[in-house]
Amino acid sequence: MLNRRQLLGAGAAGATLVSSKAWGQTLNMGLPEAAQMDSAATAITARPSSGPDYTPVVTLNGWTLPHRMNNGVKEFHLVAEPVERELADGMIAHLWGYNGQSTGPTIEAVEGDRVRIYVTNKLPEGTTVHWHGLILPSGMDGVSGLSHPSIPPGKTFVYEFDLVKSGTFMYHPHGDEMTQMAMGMMGMFVVHPKDPTFMPVDRDFLIMLNAFDIDPGTYVPRVMTMNDFNLWTWNSRIFPDIDPLVVNKGDRVRVRVGNLTMTNHPIHMHGYDFKVTCTDGGWVPESAQWPEVSIDIPVGAMRAYEFTADHLGDWAIHCHKSHHTMNAMGHDVPTLIGTSSSNMTRQVRRVQPEFMPMGTAGAPLHRRFAALTPGVKSVPQDRHRCIRPSIEAGYCFRCDERIVRLNHEATAPTVLLPLLQPPIPTP
């Protein structure tokens, strides 16, 4: 059973359950405010004003959950609830998430902190939160029916544990998780080292790889899909509307990539080689860090890589499974390259006016059809707004010494500009 200290009514009725003095003090403060986010823009977090210093992570098209201090404990409030998430400009999906968005807000804390995380369930079914990779007491592990019963709708459960190690971790439900993760419930949990001189970086980016199966023209994911997803999203956002990773020349850069999809993703970055410095198991000692230009992110795992930004230019970052750089695809279509489809298209459109054949000269034809077809609420496969029209999809990394240094009070650019830099001259 949930114990009385952990299961509170969503309202003030929980006050009758108080037994310990410490708990009474907490309740007297009320539950921490459950911050809500109504935008898919990247929100930049200020550096900490107390405690050990660290460089806050930048969750692209995401945000960090605010906390409050209560008698030395960092308190957070997550709300599991239905959300409307803008996957791309104008494309709204009806998902489940946390505090107004999917993916959920990033939780940031420091090694040695004690955290108390209130989880209020506003879903129509029970849920839990599993803290993937964190070392904590078994009862706090969030596995429904093993660690504790699932949190009923309308109730709040309180997780509390010490952060005994730094690193990059994830959180997600562990009860009906096939449904709840397919609906978008997941987030990342970053524990900064208490020693600010340990592996410092100037830029620290956070990406959660997730996936949905949403038919064009609909809003709700198919939750029974096992492998054949049609929207490959990064922080529940789709190219070309994912914010770029903008840095200054010479910056030390870390990119942390978690994968809670149902397949692995070989993430390739152009223009650089990098060292793999962290997994969700912990930091890789310097002598064991290995060089890559692509890093495979297994299912249910995190990999962080680091490099010094010394190659100017706009560089692509993308999954190397080429169909993962496409979106909103119908998969059960024949190859039409080299055929004449106009007669067939006319006939099919008599019964299905929105029909868009794959291109007879390649996929870009699909974009023209999509642009001409009214009522399409999905993203044409190759809508270009990135650096050059030839770039198909993925993420973009920019190293540009002419861009004013992005400090942590500023907002990251949301639109990529035309290519600014000439090719790097070879010495």
Ligand SMILES: [Cu+2]
């Ligand atoms: Cu992929």
